[in-house]
Amino acid sequence: MGILKRIKHIAVADVHNFLDTFEDPVSMVKQYLRDLEEQFGKAQQALSNQLIIEKRYESLISHEEEAVAKRTRQANLAVDHGEEAIALLALQEKINHEDRLLIYREQQQAVKQQTEQLTEDLKRLAELYNDLEHRKQYLLSRANAAKAIQHINTALHPFHINPIERGFARMEEKIWHMDTGAQVGRQANRILHEASMVKAQERISESAKRELEKLKSERNQA
Template sequence: MGIFKRIKTIASADINGLLDNMEDPIAMLNEYTREMEHELGKAQSALSRQIFVENKQAALIGQTKELMERRTRQAKLAIEKGEDGIARLAVQEKINHEQQLSIYEQQLEAIKEQTNILKEKYNELLVTYNELQHKKILLASRANVANSIKQIQKVSSTFSADNIVRGVTKAEEKILFMEAEVQAGGYTKNPLNSYAGTGFSYVSDDEVSKELEKLKG
């Protein structure tokens, strides 16, 4: 393999590893959880501000009612004292406060509707967040199991059965060849030894005569 091809392979492996890390399902789940928590925080802040506005409006209505009651008492007291001008002014302010009270109460109803909408949205987000937390635990468990199986399969794949069989066969052939060499050595070792004891020696006439007599007999 050329050096440039090897560099390209290494760079590709590094990039793929980086992408795999970026697409880690557990990291993705954690990121989604953080995003959901951020959205919950924003919704809670908005709801808090809305409740503050609602409470402030309710307090304004309470103050307006209190002013109306105060002007009513002032008008009655002025009438008792025969001060019609003061009574008239008190009654006029009371009417103004009544008109304001009507507007404030309408505004409060609109504010309450918005508050209810925000509460519903917040509750929906909270339910979704809780579901996400439960699902995160389940998915994390599944991811761990899948990753463990993947690692086992990856390790298993490094052991090639074919290579092992070929290796064993090759080793067996070497052993058979070694055994054949040993056997062949037994047959071919000192081939002249079989003739060593058959050297020709001198034979006497008596030995020859005796052997002839035996054959004749």
């Protein structure tokens, strides 16, 4: 679809609904840019052809002007020599060249107007292309931001958040149990250590008593 048809299509339809329903906005802008590049290339070629035609008319006009001047000199020379028949032929040729000269000048003027129009169209196409190029970058930025926000919203959706929260809760509970188990283990070890120290103290005290009794018995016998 050419760019003029696409623009007409969008102008007739509801723009926002058309964009949301049928085409991706960024893809559309890229397509417009491709269409504009094609139209720009055609306009450049047409302008080049027009300039060539202008040069051609300049050459034709110059040729006819020289022919008119030449036939004028020939007619004057023939009259000076009393050769009226030759003078008439020269004057008729002069008139024919003047007629063609008039036609060429009119055609040249029309070609120049076409060239001016093509130049203006080319300028407008270039401006439109640059405008769409900037708008494309803007749309790309907005599209990327919208996608990022969409991903974030999807990640924050309850159906996605709840499993994550439950998973973290299970991990926290597991770590809590591990930590509690470690604390219980440390307390048990401390209790066992203290009990062993008490028993050791008790054993030391009984031994000391027996040694004391033995020592006292030996001292009494002496």
